[in-house]
Amino acid sequence: MELKLNHVSVSYGRRQILRELDLTVRGGEILAVLGENGSGKTTLLRAIAGNVPLREGSVLWDGQDLAACGIRKRASLVATMSQELTAEPGLCGMDRIEMGFFPEKGLFGRLSAAEREEIREMAHAFGIGHLLARDLASMSAGERQMIFLCGAAVRKTPVLLLDEPSSALDFNRTERLFSLLHRLAGEGRVILTVLHDPTLALRHATAILPMRGGQAERIELRDTADERIEQTLRTLYPGLRIHRDPLFCYTETQMMK
Amino acid sequence: MSEKCDRRLCGVFAAVLLLLAVLLVLSVCVGAYPLTVADAVTALCEMFLPRDVQAMPTRVFWSLRVPRTATALLSGTVLGLCGAIYQLVFRSPLASPDLTGIASGASFGAALAIVLGVGSSAARMGFAFLGGLLSLVLVLLLVSAAGGERIGTYILSGIVISAVADAGLMILKTLADPERQLAAIDFWTMGSLAAVSAEKAIPLFAVALPAVILLLLFHRPVTMLSLGGDECRAMGLSPNVWRALLLSLATLAVSASVSVTGTIGFVGLTAPHIARLLIRRRGGAYLFLSACLGGVILTAADLAARTVGGGAELPISIFTVAAGVPVLVVLLCAEGRRRQTWS
Amino acid sequence: MKTRILAMLLALCMLVSLISCGKSPEQEQGPITLTDQCGRTVTLDEPAQTIVSCYYVSSYAVMALGLSERLVGIENKAASRPIYGMSAPQFLELPAVGTMKESNVELIASLAPDLVIMPKKLAESAETLTGLGLKVILVDPENHGALCEMLSLIGKACGVSAQAEKLIAYYDTQMNTLETLTKDAAKPVVYMGGNSSYLTTAPAAMYQSSLITLAGGVNAGTALEGDYWAEVSYETVLSYDPDVIVIPSGADYTAEDIRNDAQLASLKAVKNGAIYTMPSGIEEWDSPIPSGILGAMWLTSVLHPALYSAETFAADATAFYETFYGFAPDGALLK
Numbered sequence: 001m002e003l004k005l006n007h008v009s010v011s012y013g014r015r016q017i018l019r020e021l022d023l024t025v026r027g028g029e030i031l032a033v034l035g036e037n038g039s040g041k042t043t044l045l046r047a048i049a050g051n052v053p054l055r056e057g058s059v060l061w062d063g064q065d066l067a068a069c070g071i072r073k074r075a076s077l078v079a080t081m082s083q084e085l086t087a088e089p090g091l092c093g094m095d096r097i098e099m100g101f102f103p104e105k106g107l108f109g110r111l112s113a114a115e116r117e118e119i120r121e122m123a124h125a126f127g128i129g130h131l132l133a134r135d136l137a138s139m140s141a142g143e144r145q146m147i148f149l150c151g152a153a154v155r156k157t158p159v160l161l162l163d164e165p166s167s168a169l170d171f172n173r174t175e176r177l178f179s180l181l182h183r184l185a186g187e188g189r190v191i192l193t194v195l196h197d198p199t200l201a202l203r204h205a206t207a208i209l210p211m212r213g214g215q216a217e218r219i220e221l222r223d224t225a226d227e228r229i230e231q232t233l234r235t236l237y238p239g240l241r242i243h244r245d246p247l248f249c250y251t252e253t254q255m256m257k
Numbered sequence: 258m259s260e261k262c263d264r265r266l267c268g269v270f271a272a273v274l275l276l277l278a279v280l281l282v283l284s285v286c287v288g289a290y291p292l293t294v295a296d297a298v299t300a301l302c303e304m305f306l307p308r309d310v311q312a313m314p315t316r317v318f319w320s321l322r323v324p325r326t327a328t329a330l331l332s333g334t335v336l337g338l339c340g341a342i343y344q345l346v347f348r349s350p351l352a353s354p355d356l357t358g359i360a361s362g363a364s365f366g367a368a369l370a371i372v373l374g375v376g377s378s379a380a381r382m383g384f385a386f387l388g389g390l391l392s393l394v395l396v397l398l399l400v401s402a403a404g405g406e407r408i409g410t411y412i413l414s415g416i417v418i419s420a421v422a423d424a425g426l427m428i429l430k431t432l433a434d435p436e437r438q439l440a441a442i443d444f445w446t447m448g449s450l451a452a453v454s455a456e457k458a459i460p461l462f463a464v465a466l467p468a469v470i471l472l473l474l475f476h477r478p479v480t481m482l483s484l485g486g487d488e489c490r491a492m493g494l495s496p497n498v499w500r501a502l503l504l505s506l507a508t509l510a511v512s513a514s515v516s517v518t519g520t521i522g523f524v525g526l527t528a529p530h531i532a533r534l535l536i537r538r539r540g541g542a543y544l545f546l547s548a549c550l551g552g553v554i555l556t557a558a559d560l561a562a563r564t565v566g567g568g569a570e571l572p573i574s575i576f577t578v579a580a581g582v583p584v585l586v587v588l589l590c591a592e593g594r595r596r597q598t599w600s
Numbered sequence: 601m602k603t604r605i606l607a608m609l610l611a612l613c614m615l616v617s618l619i620s621c622g623k624s625p626e627q628e629q630g631p632i633t634l635t636d637q638c639g640r641t642v643t644l645d646e647p648a649q650t651i652v653s654c655y656y657v658s659s660y661a662v663m664a665l666g667l668s669e670r671l672v673g674i675e676n677k678a679a680s681r682p683i684y685g686m687s688a689p690q691f692l693e694l695p696a697v698g699t700m701k702e703s704n705v706e707l708i709a710s711l712a713p714d715l716v717i718m719p720k721k722l723a724e725s726a727e728t729l730t731g732l733g734l735k736v737i738l739v740d741p742e743n744h745g746a747l748c749e750m751l752s753l754i755g756k757a758c759g760v761s762a763q764a765e766k767l768i769a770y771y772d773t774q775m776n777t778l779e780t781l782t783k784d785a786a787k788p789v790v791y792m793g794g795n796s797s798y799l800t801t802a803p804a805a806m807y808q809s810s811l812i813t814l815a816g817g818v819n820a821g822t823a824l825e826g827d828y829w830a831e832v833s834y835e836t837v838l839s840y841d842p843d844v845i846v847i848p849s850g851a852d853y854t855a856e857d858i859r860n861d862a863q864l865a866s867l868k869a870v871k872n873g874a875i876y877t878m879p880s881g882i883e884e885w886d887s888p889i890p891s892g893i894l895g896a897m898w899l900t901s902v903l904h905p906a907l908y909s910a911e912t913f914a915a916d917a918t919a920f921y922e923t924f925y926g927f928a929p930d931g932a933l934l935k
Contacts, residue, residue, distance in 0.1 A: 075494075090538050092538075099492060102494060
């Protein structure tokens with residue numbers, strides 16, 4: 001089971017964002033997408049989710065062209081964690097999660113008791129059990145992200161896309177987020193996440209995808225030498241250094257303080 | 258909060274439905290013809306007797322009161338429900354079915370029928386109905402020509418088509434003969450349930466009732482659309498298809514309602530807001546509540562329109578405002594006080 | 601001299617015919633079948649004893665046929681018709697059942713009348729009332745012939761056909777009289793303005809045009825098309841150059857307005873002061889109503905004062921109202 005991008009190009013008007021990108025991600029992998037602002041990270045996720053039209057190329061899951069699947073089938077295969085930073089009042093956490101199940105449940109299907117229980121458990125595990133009944137508009141952006149993540153996790157979609165998930169999360173929750181991601185990957189899911197912090201990427205991802213100028217090539221983290229990784233990352237983050245134990249990334253200027 | 262939420266929800270619904278039931282009974286029993294509750298009960302018993310055998314009160318009950326009450330209920334329901342749907346789909350608290358020019362188009366259609374001298378009111382109804390539908394078709398065409406998926410495109414197209422229909426109406430008014438036709442046009446645009454009969458109510462029910470039922474069943478897509486196009490797509494719902502479908506159903510229902518009653522203002526705007534302030538939740542319950550509140554407001558307004566004037570029928574829009582606005586003001590103030598205690 | 605004697609003899613004839621009309625209405629019995637003026641068939645078991653009239657022309661007819669006692673419901677704004685106060689003041693106390701745009705069906709039903717008279721415009725409400733089991737006749741008195749038909753219908757429905765016939769006979773007599781009187785006289789050109797503006801006038805097809813012809817005049821707007829008030833420009837009016845200008849009873853403007861209009865100053869009628877306003881203190885004599893014949897008679901007295909003087913008209917009109925409506929009008933209202 002693999003997610004494959006063949007020669008994918010996306011442009012907004014005349015600006016080309018992704019240039020003939022080729023990518024393969026297998027089940028069980030966590031791919032961290034790194035890059036500067038405007039390098040096409042979000043566009044990549046949107047292309048996989050089907051939110052932007054492709055100028056050329058195709059996105060395949062298990063050999064099947066996702067564009068030919070239809071919106072609903074695609075949504076049942078690919079779960080996108082929403083980037084909504086604000087929300088209108090009127091929906092509580094559980095309602096929002098339930099809405100996310102539309103691809104599986106359709107117009108009239110309801111969540112089974114078992115599914116509800118699973119959602120509650122997941123929420124409690126994240127420490128957001130109390131948020132299920134609270135209105136989304138009264139939550140912080142980070143809490144909202146946790147709700148979305150719960151929903152996406154319980155839905156068991158084969159592919160999970162996250163766009164800067166840790167940006168609004170506190171330290172504890174970030175750790176819990178990644179432990180969940182590891183668990184999901186262990187179940188065979190494909191996980192792509194855009195991250196802005198290379199330390200997190202190195203710590204948790206299976207491979208990284210540094211994006212530059214609309215193109216990228218994935219770098220496996222396990223087998224590649226530290227120097228090679230450092231070198232690749234330096235094109236994105238000038239002056240970057242990697243420290244192994246504990247694992248963190250730094251720049252020379254930072255260390256000199 | 259979930260428990261408290263559910264109990265509050267049940268409480269609100271119970272109160273609204275009770276109010277509605279009381280208004281329906283009043284509406285059926287009150288009018289220029291003296292009908293007591295006893296007469297109403299007799300009428301119910303005599304329902305299946307042939308016309309000649311029925312007593313006059315029974316005949317008045319079935320030919321006049323029941324169609325009028327039923328039309329008030331259905332029209333109000335349609336306006337309340339579609340107002341809520343428009344506000345969610347267009348993600349704007351100011352949206353109402355007028356946004357896609359239904360009222361303007363229907364008025365234009367009716368005025369055209371009056372000026373052309375097409376006699377019967379059935380023809381007038383037909384023209385008004387088609388006028389309302391046509392305005393939506395034009396809006397959708399304009400939106401697709403503009404290549405638009407954004408809500409702004411819909412709103413702009415709606416403004417364009419409304420303006421065109423209003424200009425057309427103005428032209429018709431200048432062509433109309435001032436003594437007879439102009440008065441008839443103005444009278445139609447004020448809205449009234451006085452001329453409702455069983456013959457007019459039946460096509461209204463045939464068209465609007467299925468539309469209302471479908472719209473209530475489709476509450477899930479409505480709520481999803483209220484989160485925006487991208488979110489919808491991410492959740493597996495095609496926003497363009499569903500937006501067009503929901504708007505078409507709503508337009509069908511509202512056009513049918515307007516063609517029978519004329520344009521009645523304000524219900525489509527106030528009912529959703531009152532519903533929102535009462536239960537603060539989106540979803541099927543909200544839509545249903547908004548529909549019920551629309552029914553309450555219009556039934557109450559119609560009741561007032563035929564009793565307050567001492568026999569004469571007053572324009573019903575006066576009373577839809579009178580019924581809706583105080584409630585809205587009270588709720589807004591209560592909301593304001595609630596917000597203040599938080600900060 | 602000869603003409604004057606003829607005129608006096610004819611006036612005598614009119615007086616005699618009036619006296620013979622002045623009896624109380626007779627009653628007829630048995631089921632009555634009618635076809636109203638919209639082609640609907642209506643059957644009554646017996647002559648109607650209680651009537652609801654939904655517009656002013658049928659209310660006038662009810663008065664003229666001597667049926668005032670039977671009216672139980674009347675059109676809105678009855679207080680604006682002066683004749684009700686003069687001939688049948690009880691009308692002003694009756695419940696108001698609606699206007700030409702909308703009728704209060706429930707109120708009518710609650711009055712339980714034997715007969716409801718409605719104008720063609722309210723055909724829909726008529727259907728609703730028929731559906732409730734009430735008897736409704738639709739009338740459409742667009743011209744003199746239709747007016748007579750309406751009177752016959754109402755007469756038949758209420759069992760007073762004889763009275764209706766007498767009224768119609770009076771019309772016929774008058775019309776013959778007027779025709780004979782003005783046959784050889786020179787016919788002045790008459791321009792009758794519309795209600796809202798004096799720049800509208802009546803085409804040949806309108807009732808007002810036949811009124812002018814009957815009174816021994818020529819309608820200035822004869823050549824115009826259509827059956828409703830036609831708009832004309834100043835040039836057209838100047839080209840007509842009418843001998844007489846007549847202002848209808850329901851006009852929004854006055855003779856003063858016409859005299860002050862600089863663009864019409866060159867008209868013969870304005871220079872000679874031949875602008876006349878139809879008297880409106882009692883009824884609207886320029887529309888097809890039961891007393892509409894008085895409009896023709898008044899106009900004759902205006903156009904041919906030598907043949908039919910204003911005093912003669914006043915006497916005839918007073919006799920008419922006394923006979924058919926049961927009251928003597930104030931002389932000042934007849935000018």
